[in-house]
Amino acid sequence: xxxxxxxxxxxxxxxxxxxxxxxxxxxxxxxxxxxxxxxxxxxxxxxxxxxxxxxxxxxxxxxxxxxxxxxxxxxxxxxxxxxxxxxxxxxxxxxxxxxxxxxxxxxxxxxxxxxxxxxxxxxxxxxxxxxxxxxxxxxxxxxxxxxxxxxxxxxxxxxxxxxxxxxxxxxxxxxxxxxxxxxxxxxxxxxxxxxxxxxxxxxxxxxxxxxxxxxxxxxxxxxxxxxxxxxxxxxxxxxxxxxxxxxxxxxxxxxxxxxxxxxxxxxxxxxxxxxxxxxxxxxxxxxxxxxxxxxxxxxxxxxxxxxxxxxxxxxxxxxxxxxxxxxx
Numbered sequence: 001x002x003x004x005x006x007x008x009x010x011x012x013x014x015x016x017x018x019x020x021x022x023x024x025x026x027x028x029x030x031x032x033x034x035x036x037x038x039x040x041x042x043x044x045x046x047x048x049x050x051x052x053x054x055x056x057x058x059x060x061x062x063x064x065x066x067x068x069x070x071x072x073x074x075x076x077x078x079x080x081x082x083x084x085x086x087x088x089x090x091x092x093x094x095x096x097x098x099x100x101x102x103x104x105x106x107x108x109x110x111x112x113x114x115x116x117x118x119x120x121x122x123x124x125x126x127x128x129x130x131x132x133x134x135x136x137x138x139x140x141x142x143x144x145x146x147x148x149x150x151x152x153x154x155x156x157x158x159x160x161x162x163x164x165x166x167x168x169x170x171x172x173x174x175x176x177x178x179x180x181x182x183x184x185x186x187x188x189x190x191x192x193x194x195x196x197x198x199x200x201x202x203x204x205x206x207x208x209x210x211x212x213x214x215x216x217x218x219x220x221x222x223x224x225x226x227x228x229x230x231x232x233x234x235x236x237x238x239x240x241x242x243x244x245x246x247x248x249x250x251x252x253x254x255x256x257x258x259x260x261x262x263x264x265x266x267x268x269x270x271x272x273x274x275x276x277x278x279x280x281x282x283x284x285x286x287x288x289x290x291x292x293x294x295x296x297x298x299x300x301x302x303x304x305x306x307x308x309x310x311x312x313x314x315x316x317x318x319x320x321x322x323x324x325x326x327x328x
Contacts, residue, residue, distance in 0.1 A: 002325050004094035004304050007058045009049040012308035015061075017301045023099040025073035031099045032087050036118035036298075037322040038064040040151065041215075041240055044312045046091070055091050062093025062322070066108065066117035076102050084108050086117040090265070094304065096324040103272065106279060109287050114327075119151070119293040119319035124282050125275075126237065126264040127155040130213060131163060133267075133278075134260050135233045139164025141210035142229070144200065146220055147240055148185065149176030151319045154294050156213045157183050162290050165211070168203055170196065170220075172314065179294060179317045197223040204229070208255075213237060221245035225257075232257040240314065294318030301325060 003020045025031045043061040045051035069083040079085070085105045089098055108117045131137045143160040147153045148169035160167040161184040169180035170189040177188040189199045200209060208229035214221060218241030225234055225247055234257060239245075252259060268275040285291045296317040299307040301324060310316045 001096035002301055003060050003096070004062070004301050004322070005058045005060055006047045009047060009057070012044070012047065012305035012312070015047065015304050015308075017304075020095070022097055025071040025076075025099050027074045028076060028102055029073040029099045030069050030076055030079050030085075030102055030105050031071035031097055032065060032067040032085060032105065033070045033097055033326070034065045034067040034093070034095060034324050035114035035327045036066050037062050037093050037095075037324070038066075038118040038120075038122060039299075039307050039311060039320040039322055040064070040122055041238065041311050044308050047308070053091070060092045060094045062095070063090050064088055064118060064120075064122050065093045065098060066114040067327075069105070070097070071099075073099075078102055079105060079107075084110075084112075084114070084117075086121055088121055088268070094301070094322055096326045109283060112286065115295055115298070115321055116293045118321055119295050120282075120286070121279070122264075123151040123155040123293070123319065124159065124291060125268070125279065126152050126262065127159050127213070128278055128282055129264045129267055130235045130237060130262040131156060131159050131211065134262050135211045135213075135235050137163050137165055137211050140166075142166045142168065142204055142207070143211045143213065144168045144170065144209040144224065144227070145180075145185075145213045146170050146191075146224060147214075147216040147314075148180045148188075149317045150215065150240065150314075151316070152215050152237060153213070154180065154183050154318050155291075157185050158291050159285075160184075160213075162285055168200070168209065176317055183292065183294065191220060196220060197227050200224075200227040208232060211235065215239075216241050217245050218243040219245075222247060225251050225259075228255050228257040230256050234259045236261050295321060297321070298323050 169185035217239035
């Protein structure tokens, strides 16, 4: 089978497409014939050896896939050959076939395409855990989403609306903000041209935002923290800007607000039962038409460097996919 491999740490251009043996299903595993691979920001970091998880070389990046079950190992009870599934593999997903534990595969609705499935779990799973669980977002509250046109950002916009919040989306261009509006944002801020703190004050009549969803970090973090309402929750999702901010903690005292870390991957491992409950809720929202994964580009394995560059240079709107050669 064909696989995208990282043989040495470096930029996206250092990745290669190579042949690997087809996997076989061990006990408790299923083999998925991959139809689409989700591309996520951690893929950029892990190939440069900048991520908290550091797999041994060589490895294939890619944390989520979608496809068809082609083999079931001994002891597998929840799946059969031919089932349409998404797979949360954590690593190793840029391949034509992958073996994953049964618990890492999830059946998808008939109406969900493989493209949508490969673009679904990490973004919506992260955002749902962040907003509904860690942030306890309530109907009538105001949610600010930074980097709102990215994969997790758009998911947060949509989920914020399902929770009854007023959603303010902040992004870096009119084109990105148009996508945010199309996915339900009530107000938008172009933080490349507008003063973020001033605009938040205007849009909230000086009240500030109740929940801040921040996958960006960098220079936007402090003005956003200064724009929190009393009792607000600042959700730390990631650092797509490349800079981990150093925030003045006296602001949390003055505003009675909280800074809350969101590590969805660790949550799924520590509390798998609650994770599956949340996944079921997300699938219900999808089937009700309230969640619409936005896919901005599809690349072949040979174009993997372009896909990762789109993320690294913040050109992506929604999700980017890699399509294996065998998927057509």
